[in-house]
Amino acid sequence: MSESNPMAGSNSSFLKGRYSAEKRFKLYGVFAVSLALGAVIFLLFTIFSTGYSAFWRTEFQVEIQFNGDYLGITQESSDQEVREANFLGLFRKNLAEQNNDVPRRELRKLFAMFSESAADDLREMVITNRSILGTTQKLKVLASSSVDMIVKGQAPREIEEKRRVLNDFQLGLLDRWTAEGRRSSSFNHRFFTNGDSRSPELAGLGGAIAGSFWTLMVCLILSFPMGVAAAIYLEEYAPKNRLTEIIEVNINNLAAVPSIIFGLLGLAVILNFFGLPRSTPLVGGIVLSLMTLPTIIIACRASLKAVPPSIREGALAMGASKMQTILHHVLPLAMPGTLTGTIIGLAQALGETAPLLMIGMFAFVVDIPAGPLESATALPVQVYLWAESSERGYVELTAAGIMMILIFMALMNSFAIILRKKFERRW
Amino acid sequence: MVAYLIAGLVLIILSGFYLGQTRAQKLQASQRLHSLPVYHGYHVALWCAIPSVIIILLWFTLEPIVIQSAIKSDLSGKLAGVSETEAMMLMTEVKNISQGITGLSTEDPQIIKAGEAMASLNDASRTSMLVIILAIAIGITLYARSMISPEFGARYSVEYIFNGFLFFSSTIAILTTIGIVLSLFYESLLFFEQVPVTDFLFGLKWYPQIAIRADQGASSGAFGAVPVFAGTFLIAFIAMVIAGPIGLFSAIYFSEYSSHHTRTIVKPILEILAGIPTVVYGFFAALTVAPLIRDFGMSLGFTVEARSALAAGVVMGIMIIPFVSSLSDDVINSVPQSLRDGSLAIGATQSETIKRVIIPAALPGIVGAFLLALSRAVGETMIVAMAAGLNANLTANPLENVTTVTVQIVVALIGDQEFDDPKTLSAFALGLVLFFVTLILNVIALSIVKRYREKYE
Numbered sequence: 001m002s003e004s005n006p007m008a009g010s011n012s013s014f015l016k017g018r019y020s021a022e023k024r025f026k027l028y029g030v031f032a033v034s035l036a037l038g039a040v041i042f043l044l045f046t047i048f049s050t051g052y053s054a055f056w057r058t059e060f061q062v063e064i065q066f067n068g069d070y071l072g073i074t075q076e077s078s079d080q081e082v083r084e085a086n087f088l089g090l091f092r093k094n095l096a097e098q099n100n101d102v103p104r105r106e107l108r109k110l111f112a113m114f115s116e117s118a119a120d121d122l123r124e125m126v127i128t129n130r131s132i133l134g135t136t137q138k139l140k141v142l143a144s145s146s147v148d149m150i151v152k153g154q155a156p157r158e159i160e161e162k163r164r165v166l167n168d169f170q171l172g173l174l175d176r177w178t179a180e181g182r183r184s185s186s187f188n189h190r191f192f193t194n195g196d197s198r199s200p201e202l203a204g205l206g207g208a209i210a211g212s213f214w215t216l217m218v219c220l221i222l223s224f225p226m227g228v229a230a231a232i233y234l235e236e237y238a239p240k241n242r243l244t245e246i247i248e249v250n251i252n253n254l255a256a257v258p259s260i261i262f263g264l265l266g267l268a269v270i271l272n273f274f275g276l277p278r279s280t281p282l283v284g285g286i287v288l289s290l291m292t293l294p295t296i297i298i299a300c301r302a303s304l305k306a307v308p309p310s311i312r313e314g315a316l317a318m319g320a321s322k323m324q325t326i327l328h329h330v331l332p333l334a335m336p337g338t339l340t341g342t343i344i345g346l347a348q349a350l351g352e353t354a355p356l357l358m359i360g361m362f363a364f365v366v367d368i369p370a371g372p373l374e375s376a377t378a379l380p381v382q383v384y385l386w387a388e389s390s391e392r393g394y395v396e397l398t399a400a401g402i403m404m405i406l407i408f409m410a411l412m413n414s415f416a417i418i419l420r421k422k423f424e425r426r427w
Numbered sequence: 428m429v430a431y432l433i434a435g436l437v438l439i440i441l442s443g444f445y446l447g448q449t450r451a452q453k454l455q456a457s458q459r460l461h462s463l464p465v466y467h468g469y470h471v472a473l474w475c476a477i478p479s480v481i482i483i484l485l486w487f488t489l490e491p492i493v494i495q496s497a498i499k500s501d502l503s504g505k506l507a508g509v510s511e512t513e514a515m516m517l518m519t520e521v522k523n524i525s526q527g528i529t530g531l532s533t534e535d536p537q538i539i540k541a542g543e544a545m546a547s548l549n550d551a552s553r554t555s556m557l558v559i560i561l562a563i564a565i566g567i568t569l570y571a572r573s574m575i576s577p578e579f580g581a582r583y584s585v586e587y588i589f590n591g592f593l594f595f596s597s598t599i600a601i602l603t604t605i606g607i608v609l610s611l612f613y614e615s616l617l618f619f620e621q622v623p624v625t626d627f628l629f630g631l632k633w634y635p636q637i638a639i640r641a642d643q644g645a646s647s648g649a650f651g652a653v654p655v656f657a658g659t660f661l662i663a664f665i666a667m668v669i670a671g672p673i674g675l676f677s678a679i680y681f682s683e684y685s686s687h688h689t690r691t692i693v694k695p696i697l698e699i700l701a702g703i704p705t706v707v708y709g710f711f712a713a714l715t716v717a718p719l720i721r722d723f724g725m726s727l728g729f730t731v732e733a734r735s736a737l738a739a740g741v742v743m744g745i746m747i748i749p750f751v752s753s754l755s756d757d758v759i760n761s762v763p764q765s766l767r768d769g770s771l772a773i774g775a776t777q778s779e780t781i782k783r784v785i786i787p788a789a790l791p792g793i794v795g796a797f798l799l800a801l802s803r804a805v806g807e808t809m810i811v812a813m814a815a816g817l818n819a820n821l822t823a824n825p826l827e828n829v830t831t832v833t834v835q836i837v838v839a840l841i842g843d844q845e846f847d848d849p850k851t852l853s854a855f856a857l858g859l860v861l862f863f864v865t866l867i868l869n870v871i872a873l874s875i876v877k878r879y880r881e882k883y884e
Contacts, residue, residue: 018776025778029680032673036697036752039745046715047707229596237593250600256799256869257862258806260833261607264858267840268610275491290603297600323586351704354808354833358840380706380809387710387813395714402707409702 047406051399054191057201058148059140060114061182064094064122068133075130082127088119091141099173109169115142115201140184145200145393147174151183155392165392191400195366196382200393203386205401207368211281211361211376212350218285218372219292219349224342226289227296228331231338234297235304236326255294262287263358271359279360281372287355292345299341303334336423343416347409353380379405428553435561436479440472443568447471450575462582470581473588474571479564486556494548498541521545611862614855621849622650627856629653633819633830635839635850650853652860654819658736658829662811663804665740665825666747670800673744674751675793681752682759683781694753701749709813712742717814729826732816737825739815743804750800758792758876759785761883791879798872802865808833832857 068074070093071085092111096102102110118141125132146165149155151174155165166174177183194204230251238244266287270276276283307330315325356362362381369376377385379401386398448468455464498521517538524542575581619627630651677697681690717738724731731737762785770780786793816828817838839854 018779022776022778025781026680026684029676029684032676033680033685033693033697035673036677036700036745036748037693039748040696040699043703043707043711043745046711050714226596226599229593230599233593233597237590238597247597247600250604252873253866253869254600254603256802256865257607258808258833258865260806260808260836261611261858261862263840264836264855265603265607265610268614268855269606273610274488290599293599293603321582321586323589347702351702351706353704353706354812354837357837362841380704383710384706384809384813387706387713398710402710405704405707409704413702 044406047399047402051396051401051403053152053154054396054400055188056152056185057188057190058143058151058183058185060143060177061184062095062139062141063098063136064091064139065136066090066122066126066133067093071133073126073133075133077130079127082123085123085126087123087126091118091122102173106169109167110173113144113147113166113170113173115144116199117142117202140186142201143183145391146170148201149392150174151185152396154396191397195368196364196377196385197366200391200397203394203397205379205382205404207365208377208379208382208401209404210368210370211284211365212378214281214369214372214376215284215288215356215361215378216346216349218282219288220342220346222286223289223292223296223345227293227342228300228338230293231297231300231304232326232331235301236322236330251294251297254290255298258354259291259352260354260358262291263355265290266355266359277373279363279375279377281361281369281374281376281378283359284356284361284376284378285372287359288349288352291352291355292342292349295345295348296338296342299344300334300338303337303341304330306337307333333425336419336425340416340420340424343412343419347412347416350409350412351380351405353378353384356381357384379408428557432483432557432560435557436476436564439561439564439568440476443475443571444468444472446568446572447575450572451581454575454577458577460577461580466581466585467575467579469585471568471571471575473585475564475568477588478567479560482560482563483556486552486560490549490552490556494545494552497548498545501544502537502541525549607862611855611859614852615859618849618852618856621852626650627652627853631821633835635835635853650849652832652857654821655830655832655835655857656860657821657823658815658819659805659831659833661823661825661829662736662740662743662815662831663801665737666743666804667797667801669741669744670747670751670804671797674748674796674800675755677748677752678755678759679781682756683777683785697752698749700746701753703746705746705807705809706813708742708746709809709811712738712810712814716742724826731826732828734814734816734828735826736815736829739811740825742814743807743810746807746810747800747803750803751796754796754799754876755789755793758789758796758879761792761880762788763883789879791875795872795876795879798868798875802868802872805868806833806861806865808837812837832861836861 067090070090071087073081073085077085091114092107095110095114096107099110121141122139143151146155147170150157150164150166150171157164157171161168164171174183190202191204192209193206194202195207197203234244234247238247266283270283270286271278276286311329311333312325315329316322320328356378361377362385363375363377364385365375365377367374383398383401383405386394386401445468447470448464451460451462451464451467454460460467495518499518502517502521520538521542522545524539525545627650630649631653632649632651633654634649681694685693713734717733717735720735720738720741721731721733724735766784766788767780770784771777775783811831811834815834816830817834818828819830819835820827822829836854836857839850839857845851
């Protein structure tokens with residue numbers, strides 16, 4: 001070793017070399033940390049810059065004449081009759097009359113610039129307010145996803161017609177309407193209220209949010225009492241024997257089992273053996289509760305351990321039984337830490353995808369699930385489904401869905417931190 | 428019907444609690460009780476709740492079995508002489524009719540009749556369950572209430588049940604592990620009945636196609652899992668190449684160089700990486716990193732596939748940086764200060780101290796941290812499902828696409844599942860291998876870290 005004698009400090013070039021090696025080494029550290037930080041920033045920047053545009057949708061102003069004769073309904077018609085009326089025809093007739101310079105064979109291209117939902121929106125307007133029949137209204141009608149993509153610059157404009165999402169005719173119309181001031185954009189409320197849809201401009205997270213909510217509720221109801229009970233047993237009751245040791249090793253190992261294995265367990269045991277219904281938040285919640293359990297047990301044990309023995313001794317000295325000591329005195333003091341751990345565990349469960357895929361929570365669900373026994377999907381699974389979809393309109397939706405997951409997780413985690421800061425006692 | 432049952436039961440349990448408590452309170456007015464009135468209340472409520480819940484669970488498990496066998500004996504003429512699969516399909520049809528699902532149903536009057544019979548049996552079963560369970564619950568409540576006396580030790584019984592619940596909860600972890608092992612073993616055995624173990628473990632071709640025609644047997648697919656294992660380790664290796672140095676140097680920087688202030692700000696930001704859901708990384712890999720790597724590789728003249736192993740590996744590496752860094756940080760921090768002081772005192776610079784003293788001292792712990800991170804990388808699903816390939820490809824070239832164990836599990840189980848088809852069952856065999864590999868990595872890592880800690884305590 002050439003540096004075997006570090007005491008040879010009189011040699012100044014040797015010292016210099018050592019000092020520059022010192023600087024270099026420190027730089028490696030700085031470089032590694034900045035690389036990791038750069039990755040965080042790049043990741044978040046990519047997601048947010050891709051996703052923010054999904055919160056806005058392009059609309060066109062169209063004059064609609066609600067012609068009752070054409071629809072075959074009057075002010076007195078029942079809701080059923082209104083539902084059966086031909087609103088798509090009405091919408092197209094209005095469009096064609098207003099754009100009478102458009103040749104007949106091009107009408108199809110004109111219609112394709114609007115979302116399929118236009119007719120349904122008109123129908124809803126008539127159902128809620130019959131007096132609209134016979135009047136002419138200036139309405140803002142949702143544009144199709146292709147138009148939206150061009151307007152937002154997410155689909156290229158300056159390429160040959162065949163590969164573009166809009167053809168030359170549609171592009172011309174779009175530019176004309178923009179110049180006339182008929183194009184506008186508005187907040188995409190459908191993103192929060194709608195279920196999934198085959199049309200990107202109509203797809204929303206409402207169903208997935210409800211699905212995740214039910215799943216987390218089931219997970220909380222199962223894992224919180226079980227986790228707290230297991231922690232109490234291990235911390236306050238368990239004798240030091242082989243069984244206790246096995247339980248502790250098992251809990252630590254469960255925390256490290258890949259999440260997809262829990263999905264296989266759910267599929268083989270909960271779905272096939274016990275026969276619970278597939279694709280439901282109930283099964284999803286059971287599987288996730290098995291994964292959350294170790295987190296809750298570990299957090300609750302740490303909090304129980306932090307309660308000083310004097311509390312227990314005081315309660316026992318006053319004649320309380322062991323159960324009374326624990327339930328009335330020790331556990332309430334350990335609650336803030338336990339709740340913090342539970343919320344952090346639930347935030348992790350919110351982001352889990354693989355186990356839910358295994359138990360079939362990837363169904364195409366249009367309706368918003370109203371309970372834990374209905375077919376549902378969950379937030380991260382919805383994101384996965386959109387990400388796997390080839391249509392360009394889903395890219396911004398995927399990123400926006402991820403933004404929503406990250407926002408929910410950030411809220412849960414900050415709530416947990418506030419809870420700990422506010423209620424945790426240091427002894 | 429079930430909603431009525433639950434509502435009725437809850438009502439009975441609550442009134443049981445109330446009845447028990449008030450009766451004990453009345454007794455308390457005249458004489459001294461062994462237990463507080465509230466324990467008498469709990470006692471009555473528990474007496475009512477526990478047997479009822481057990482009966483309900485039993486009912487739900489046994490009901491389909493009993494009804495199915497009754498219907499089967501009705502249909503015995505029809506079922507005689509058909510194969511097991513056909514019999515199963517007939518029963519599914521009967522079940523659909525009983526649930527009112529029509530459309531694909533048959534015209535066969537016998538089947539329709541059986542379906543209607545099943546529906547009426549189901550109705551009868553649910554109604555009788557409601558009546559029987561509510562009757563039992565009321566009966567037990569009244570009996571438990573009659574047990575109340577001044578000498579009766581209600582608190583003892585309640586605490587006994589409470590302790591039982593605590594113990595049961597703590598065994599859930601064991602039950603889960605047993606459930607995982609048994610279910611994986613059972614389904615894997617079914618798989619290995621159709622595909623020999625040696626073919627699975629040593630075969631070089633993985634084509635788990637579904638049999639398209641009925642006469643295509645298991646032989647139509649090839650289930651040699653070596654390319655799948657190789658792909659998994661290639662991606663995990665790339666991830667470790669990224670996360671190992673970055674994580675280790677970050678840990679060294681945080682524990683030896685950075686000021687307390689920087690550490691408290693920067694470290695939590697790094698830990699964000701550990702909290703981000705993996706589906707986010709998958710999207711990031713597929714949308715941003717894979718095209719970047721592809722364009723960069725193309726500009727250098729390499730052929731890079733769209734779903735290259737490199738893209739998935741790099742993103743997975745980013746994901747596990749915080750595992751490596753925070754575990755290594757702990758390990759480095761537990762090296763005794765006296766070793767540092769000694770080295771610095773004989774004139775070593777800080778970097779020399781780290782390289783010659785701290786790292787060698789902390790090496791076992793760092794190896795443990797790396798193994799834990801590796802196990803995380805091997806079991807990771809969503810990144811590879813979204814950014815790695817689907818076709819098994821035996822290669823060591825990170826620019827080609829490879830598939831992983833977790834991807835193949837997802838592919839096999841998304842879509843139609845048939846539990847007699849080797850394609851579906853192969854997921855469980857792969858899961859079994861995955862479970863044991865990650866388990867062994869974890870056990871080794873944890874025991875290394877534990878022994879290391881004990882050395883310095």
